Amino acid sequence: MKVYLDYSATSPVKNEVKKALLPFLENNFGNPSSIHSWGQVARTAVEKARTQVAEFLNSKPEEIIFTSGGTEADNLAVRGISNWSAKGKFQISNSKPHIITSAIEHYAILRTCEYLEKNNLAEITYLKPNKEGLITKEQVKKAVKKNTVLASVIYVNNEIGVIQPIREIGKMIEKENEKRENKIYFHTDAVQAAEYLPMNVDFLHVDLLTISGHKIGAPKGIGALYFRKDVPLRKIIFGGEQEMNLRAGTENVAGIVALGKATEVLRDKKYEIRAEKTLKLRDYFIDRVLKEISEVELNGSRQSRSPNNANFYFKYVEGESILLSLDLVGIAASSGSACTSLSLKPSHVLMATYNNAERSHGSIRFTLGEKTTKEEIDYTITNLKTIIKRLREISPLGVK
Amino acid sequence: MSKNISSLYSKKVMEHFSHPRNMGTIKNPSGRGRVGNPVCGDLMELQIKVEKKAGKEYIKEAKFQTFGCGAAIATSSMLTDMIVGKDLKELKKISNQTIVESLDGLPPVKQHCSVLAEEALVKAIADYKKKVKQ
Numbered sequence: 001m002k003v004y005l006d007y008s009a010t011s012p013v014k015n016e017v018k019k020a021l022l023p024f025l026e027n028n029f030g031n032p033s034s035i036h037s038w039g040q041v042a043r044t045a046v047e048k049a050r051t052q053v054a055e056f057l058n059s060k061p062e063e064i065i066f067t068s069g070g071t072e073a074d075n076l077a078v079r080g081i082s083n084w085s086a087k088g089k090f091q092i093s094n095s096k097p098h099i100i101t102s103a104i105e106h107y108a109i110l111r112t113c114e115y116l117e118k119n120n121l122a123e124i125t126y127l128k129p130n131k132e133g134l135i136t137k138e139q140v141k142k143a144v145k146k147n148t149v150l151a152s153v154i155y156v157n158n159e160i161g162v163i164q165p166i167r168e169i170g171k172m173i174e175k176e177n178e179k180r181e182n183k184i185y186f187h188t189d190a191v192q193a194a195e196y197l198p199m200n201v202d203f204l205h206v207d208l209l210t211i212s213g214h215k216i217g218a219p220k221g222i223g224a225l226y227f228r229k230d231v232p233l234r235k236i237i238f239g240g241e242q243e244m245n246l247r248a249g250t251e252n253v254a255g256i257v258a259l260g261k262a263t264e265v266l267r268d269k270k271y272e273i274r275a276e277k278t279l280k281l282r283d284y285f286i287d288r289v290l291k292e293i294s295e296v297e298l299n300g301s302r303q304s305r306s307p308n309n310a311n312f313y314f315k316y317v318e319g320e321s322i323l324l325s326l327d328l329v330g331i332a333a334s335s336g337s338a339c340t341s342l343s344l345k346p347s348h349v350l351m352a353t354y355n356n357a358e359r360s361h362g363s364i365r366f367t368l369g370e371k372t373t374k375e376e377i378d379y380t381i382t383n384l385k386t387i388i389k390r391l392r393e394i395s396p397l398g399v400k
Numbered sequence: 401m402s403k404n405i406s407s408l409y410s411k412k413v414m415e416h417f418s419h420p421r422n423m424g425t426i427k428n429p430s431g432r433g434r435v436g437n438p439v440c441g442d443l444m445e446l447q448i449k450v451e452k453k454a455g456k457e458y459i460k461e462a463k464f465q466t467f468g469c470g471a472a473i474a475t476s477s478m479l480t481d482m483i484v485g486k487d488l489k490e491l492k493k494i495s496n497q498t499i500v501e502s503l504d505g506l507p508p509v510k511q512h513c514s515v516l517a518e519e520a521l522v523k524a525i526a527d528y529k530k531k532v533k534q
C-alpha cells in the first residue's frame with residue numbers, strides 16, 4: 001500500500017486544474033504583453049484568473065499580484081513595505097521601521113526579517129508562542145511601537161498546524177490604527193490555510209495575504225499576494241512593467257490559470273464542508289495514536305488546529321529513523337528532527353514552542369489531503385505501532 | 401515510483417538498519433561507552449564483554465543501543481559486527497572511516513553519524529582498561 005500523508009509539503013494537481021492549464025502550454029502559448037491575438041488570449045486568461053483569485057479572497061482583482069510562489073509573496077509583503085517605509089518618515093526621524101512577527105513563521109518570513117535586521121534595514125520583534133503554539137492578540141498589541149509598520153503572523157503553521165487568531169489580531173490592529181499617525185499593515189501567510197479555512201480578507205481584517213498554488217491543487221511555481229488598495233507596496237523584482245509594475249517578469253500564464261482555477265474549485269463548496277471529511281479522519285487518527293501508543297504527545301493545540309494536521313512527539317525515538325521505517329512500508333510523512341534537515345538543526349517551530357531538542361527529535365508530521373481514506377489511516381496506525389516499538393527497543397532512552 | 405528515502409542509503413546501511421545485529425545490553429559488561437553526538441544530539445551506548453585467551457584479550461560479546469538516525473543505527477550495528485572476535489590490539493584499526501567503508505558509504509550529511517560509533521568504542525575500551533587496573 002502507498003500512503004501519502006505529506007499534503008502540507010505539496011499536493012497533486014487537481015484534474016479540473018490540469019484541464020484548464022494545458023491549453024496554455026500548447027496552442028495558447030502567447031505572451032500577455034504582446035498586442036497580437038496570441039498575446040491577447042493569454043492576457044484575457046491572466047485577468048480571468050486574477051478575478052477568480054479575487055473572488056475567492058473577497059477582494060478586487062487589482063489587489064492581486066501573481067508571484068512565483070508563497071516564498072516570493074512573503075518576501076514582497078515584508079520587503080515591499082519596509083522598502084517603502086525606510087525611504088519615508090523613518091529615515092527622516094532617524095529610526096528604522098519596526099516589524100512584528102512570530103518565532104514560528106515559515107522561513108520565507110523569518111529569513112527575510114532576519115536579513116532586514118542584520119542589514120540594519122528594520123527592527124524586528126519575534127513573538128514567542130505559548131505551549132499550545134499560539135500567538136495572542138495581546139502579545140501583538142504589547143509589541144506595537146511608534147515606528148511599527150507591519151505585523152506578519154502565519155495563519156496556519158506548516159509544521160504543527162496551529163491556527164492563529166488572525167481575525168482577532170486584525171481587528172485589534174485596526175483599532176490601534178485609529179489612534180495612530182502611521183498605519184500598521186497586517187500580513188498573514190495563509191499558504192496552509194487556503195484549503196480548509198475562511199479566506200475572506202474582510203472577515204480576517206488583513207491588509208496583505210499570501211497563497212501558494214501547489215498546496216491547493218495547482219502546480220509548483222505559482223503563488224499570489226493580496227494587498228489592500230491603500231497598502232504602499234514597493235517592488236522587489238526589477239525589469240518589465242508586468243503585474244501593475246509591482247512584479248517584473250513574463251507572467252507564468254499556465255500557472256496563473258491553474259491558480260485561478262484551483263481557487264474557483266475551492267469556492268464551489270463552503271470551507272466547513274470542504275474540511276468536514278478530513279477533520280473527522282484527523283480526529284480519528286489523533287485519538288487512536290494517543291490511545292494505542294504509549295508516551296506520545298500531540299504537538300500544537302488540539303482545539304485551534306488545521307483539519308489536516310496531526311503532529312506527534314514519540315518519546316525516546318528519533319524522527320529520521322521513523323520516516324525511514326515508514327517509507328519502507330510505503331508511507332510518506334515528515335519530521336522536525338535535526339537529523340532530517342540539511343543544517344542538522346531541530347525544527348525552529350518546535351524549539352520555539354517547547355524549547356526541548358529531544359521533542360523535536362522525535363516529532364513526526366502527518367498531513368492529510370482530500371484523497372486520504374480511513375483504510376490508509378488504519379494502515380498507518382498499524383505500522384506506526386510496530387515501528388515505534390522496534391525503535392524504542394533499539395534506543396538507550398526510556399524505561400525498558 | 402521506486403525511489404524512496406531508503407535509496408539515500410546503500411543496501412548495506414538499510415540491511416543493518418532493518419535488521420540490526422547485537423542490539424541490546426550485556427549483563428555485567430566489562431566495559432561500556434555512552435556518547436552523545438554534539439552535531440545533532442543523538443545518543444549511543446556500547447557495551448562489551450572482554451575475555452582473555454592465550455594471553456590475548458579479545459571481544460567476546462558486543463551490544464549497542466542507539467537513539468538516532470538510520471545512519472547512526474546502521475553504523476552502531478556494523479561496529480558491533482566488526483569488533484566481535486577481535487583482540488583489543490586489532491581494534492585500533494577500526495575507525496569511523498573503516499565502518500563507513502564496510503557499509504558501502506554514507507551520504508555526505510551523514511558522515512558525522514559514524515563518529516558516534518568510533519567514540520563509543522574508544523570509550524568502552526577505556527572503561528574496560530580502567531576497571532582492569534583497579
Ligand code: FES
Binds near residue numbers: 338441513
Ligand atoms: S545521528 Fe543525527 S543525523 Fe545521524
